[in-house]
Amino acid sequence: MIKNTALSSYPVVWDKPPFIKRAWLRWSIILGALIYLILALASMDINIQRVMEGLPRAQRFFGSFFPPNFADNQGVVWEGILESIWMAIISTVAGVLLSIPIGLGAARNLAPFWVYMMCRSIIAGSRTFPEIILAIFAVKLFGFGPFAGFIALSLGTIGFFAKLLAEDIENSSESQAEAVKATGANWFQWINYAIQPQVMPRMIGLSVYRLDINFRESAVVGIVGGGGIGATLNTAFSRYEFDVAAAILLVIIAIVMVLEYASSFLRKWVQ
Amino acid sequence: MLTLKNLTKRYDTGDLALQNVTLSVPDGQVLALIGPSGAGKSTLIRCVNRLVEPTSGSVKLNNLNLPKLSSRALRRARRKMGMIFQEYALVERLTVMENVLSGRLGYVGFWRSYFRKFPSEDVKEAYRLLDRVGLLDMADKRADELSGGQRQRVGICRALIQNPDLLLVDEPTASLDPKTSRQIMRLINELCQERGLTAIINIHDVLLAQMFSQRIVGLALGEIVYDGHPDGLTPEVLTQIYGEEDWSATIEKVDDSDESEIEE
Amino acid sequence: MGAMMAVLHKETDFVWRRRTTKKQVLIWISWLIGLSIVMFAWNVISEKTIWFFVQDAPRQAADIGSRMIPPKWSYIFELITPIWDTINIATLGTVIAMVIAVPVAFCAARNTSPHTTVRLFALFIIVSSRSVNSLIWALMLVFILGPGVLAGTIAIGLRSIGFCAKLLYESIEEIDETQVEAIRATGAGNLQQMIYGILPQVLPTIAGVGIYRWDINIRESTILGLVGAGGIGLQLNGSINTLAWTQVSTILLVILATVFVSEWVSAKVRGAII
Incomplete structure (x- = not known):
């Protein structure tokens, strides 16, 4: 029945070859990971008694989520939400507008080397630090209130948007760009005709996405004094008004869902 | 014995893929199913092992009415039907051995398959099959490292390790070069002879169908329009299956020694 | 437009x-x-x-800037434990998140979800986890668990579940169905199809998403200390409040270095795995 059999008897066991071939390396990685895990868990400093004390608080906390208190007194919640929305919109617009020159400068195929390096370092700087740290400094400089939050979020937007814009430009089609250049167009015409059509649809989608991020971030810059719903949320927590906090969180979730839906819709419409 | 009776499939989109197909394949017969794209060839063989649920009609394998089976009984029945796929359908990131052994999943419990501890007879049989198709050295390679012809050989092993009664073969040569196509078809044919397997082979290439099958069924728009001996494929029959075209260059007398290039 | x-x-x-x-x-x-x-x-x-403050900002910035130089290098030794905590928060948080995110993703993906109700529930988990910033999670957890690293770790974990599960379920929905079909045709059960047909296809994504999120979490965990959830943010907050600007600049440099190292590590690991 079987033809050209090379072996008279075949192996009866088979083990999957290990992912890391060298045995010593494999075992030292496993061992190292285990040791790290133990050390890290030890550093957690889990205080059972403290956790136990926290449980009734957690119960009260989650209990007061139902029902959430939407009918807040003096309308502070809605004021905070609206402030967050305005903050998110204006910082997205400002951030995107500032990102365009920086993004163009950070694209290797457009900018001379020194401009490229400068723009890249601006991007790297604003990407490394979370918006909250930017917000702390903005609050120090501009005082409490939404202006500080606006500055922090705009800076964060630059790091995000300019980087993606630059990458998109670098990946755009060389031949289209050359074809337009060959017509004798000047630099601005060239950008307008060759680069803009290629990167525009994605950029519109990304700005809506960033608006979504900025709204979410605006909920936290308030914690350090940057205005918006975060300030309201922080107050609610420190006053133990958990039902108000729950209402705020639910409103945030709802708005984020709407924004997410809107952005996917807009992206489809643009493309 | 495989018997299809009034088999009909209408997709949710409303497309009628098969209408009243009645066909019986005796044990040990290698049957080639030809027809244009969209004629329902793939649907037909998928209705047999119910990767596609037939709308109506019966499919009987050794007196077991497949469309009526519960999901548990269906899994049991699928173990006896090996399938070879277009574009191989190997799990690309698993090793060749795992791909072959996956043919035994229907027989092995979950945890055993999870830890890759297959019974020793299965492992032995897998090695033997790999040797038979000339891939013994490749057992520990990942499937995506292999060439197209090699992958299809692994696909054949996966089907055969099931120890099936019936082989369902869906466009086995669709993405292979002409030489490898012939080799694969010859291999499938030989293995069917060795094991006395019944096989239904979907194939685009009329010439290959003529060379490697005992019976040809032509499908057009979900209906059988030809059922007979490979030599019976005249230009008139091909026109009926595929539509108007000059067929004189396509049909040749069966001559296996000819290794010249075959155009698809 | x-x-x-x-x-x-x-x-x-x-x-x-x-x-x-x-x-x-x-x-x-x-x-x-x-x-x-x-x-x-x-x-x-x-x-x-208050526009007066804004007009005054450049002068303030110059003032603070000059006070930050030179950084207080000796302070670095006091930052070793906080940085160790920060890294632990990020790592363990990512581990927790991935352990939960993988099953959630399988429940949320259209082609693997056991039931529509389960799918909606999984999507709800994803949305609510994503919508709430890790700092807010930390704020809540500090109330429940008390200040410390534990609250921070869980906060990072909760925030990351949604992010990881979303990327994962999108990739599960994009797998090559024919590979699963081939496994199904052998008579394999549902779980076996999962292990043999689906998991190998999404394993690289699982690893990639985990590393990607770990990288983000390193950044996020540097700020959790602001609300008392452990890590270097605590020192940052304290130093800013006491106007110890030379310490602030040291902390910022340490954060910068940590982020760069983590980016390097994640790039290396990603290269080795995928």
């Missing part, structure tokens, strides 16, 4: 227009609406701004 792409050729009297009049009007109107929203938003923000 997006309709700019819709280039429309219309030749009447040899005048070429990019768009029809109706479309043009619509675009102008949407620009107008957009512009007025921005103007209004700016108005609201500027009303709440």
Whole structure:
């Protein structure tokens, strides 16, 4: 029945070859990971008694989520939400507008080397630090209130948007760009005709996405004094008004869902 | 014995893929199913092992009415039907051995398959099959490292390790070069002879169908329009299956020694 | 504004227009609406701004900047434990998140979800986890568990579940179905199809997403200390409040270095795995 059999008897066991071939390396990685895990868990400093004390608080906390208190007194919640929305919109617009020159400068195929390096370092700087740290400094400089939050979020937007814009430009089609250049167009015409059509649809989608991020971030810059719903949320927590906090969180979730839906819709419409 | 009776499939989109197909394949017969794209060839063989649920009609394998089976009984029945796929359908990131052994999943419990501890007879049989198709050295390679012809050989092993009664073969040569196509078809044919397997082979290439099958069924728009001996494929029959075209260059007398290039 | 792409050729009297009049009007109107929203938003923000502070900001910035130099290098030794905590928060948080995110993703993906109700529930988990910033999670957890690293770790974990599960379930929905079909055709059960047909295809994504999120979490965990959830943020907050600017600049440099190292590590690991 079987033809050209090379072996008279075949192996009866088979083990999957290990992912890391060298045995010593494999075992030292496993061992190292285990040791790290133990050390890290030890550093957690889990205080059972403290956790136990926290449980009734957690119960009260989650209990007061139902029902959430939407009918807040003096309308502070809605004021905070609206402030967050305005903050998110204006910082997205400002951030995107500032990102365009920086993004163009950070694209290797457009900018001379020194401009490229400068723009890249601006991007790297604003990407490394979370918006909250930017917000702390903005609050120090501009005082409490939404202006500080606006500055922090705009800076964060630059790091995000300019980087993606630059990458998109670098990946755009060389031949289209050359074809337009060959017509004798000047630099601005060239950008307008060759680069803009290629990167525009994605950029519109990304700005809506960033608006979504900025709204979410605006909920936290308030914690350090940057205005918006975060300030309201922080107050609610420190006053133990958990039902108000729950209402705020639910409103945030709802708005984020709407924004997410809107952005996917807009992206489809643009493309 | 495989018997299809009034088999009909209408997709949710409303497309009628098969209408009243009645066909019986005796044990040990290698049957080639030809027809244009969209004629329902793939649907037909998928209705047999119910990767596609037939709308109506019966499919009987050794007196077991497949469309009526519960999901548990269906899994049991699928173990006896090996399938070879277009574009191989190997799990690309698993090793060749795992791909072959996956043919035994229907027989092995979950945890055993999870830890890759297959019974020793299965492992032995897998090695033997790999040797038979000339891939013994490749057992520990990942499937995506292999060439197209090699992958299809692994696909054949996966089907055969099931120890099936019936082989369902869906466009086995669709993405292979002409030489490898012939080799694969010859291999499938030989293995069917060795094991006395019944096989239904979907194939685009009329010439290959003529060379490697005992019976040809032509499908057009979900209906059988030809059922007979490979030599019976005249230009008139091909026109009926595929539509108007000059067929004189396509049909040749069966001559296996000819290794010249075959155009698809 | 997006309709700019819709280039429309219309030749009447040899005048070429990019768009029809109706479309043009619509675009102008949407620009107008957009512009007025921005103007209004700016108005609201500027009303709440004390412009004196803003005008004073450059001087303040120069002042703070000069006070930050030179960084207090000796302070670095006091930062070793906080940085160790920060890294642990990020790592363990990512581990927790991935352990939960993988099953959630399988429940949320259209092709692997056991039931529509389960799918909706999984999607709800994803959305609520994503919508709430890790700092807010930390704020809540500090209330429940008390201040410390544990609260921070769980906060990072909770925030990351949604992020990881979303990327994962999208990739599960994009797998090659024929590979699963081939496994199904052998008579394999549902769980076996999962292990043999689906898991190998998404394993690289699982690893990639985990590393990607770990990288983000390193950044996120540097700030959790602001609300008392452990890590270097605690020192940052304290130093800023006590106007110890030389310490602040040291901390910022340490964060910068940590982020760079983590980016390097994640790039290396990603290269080795995928």
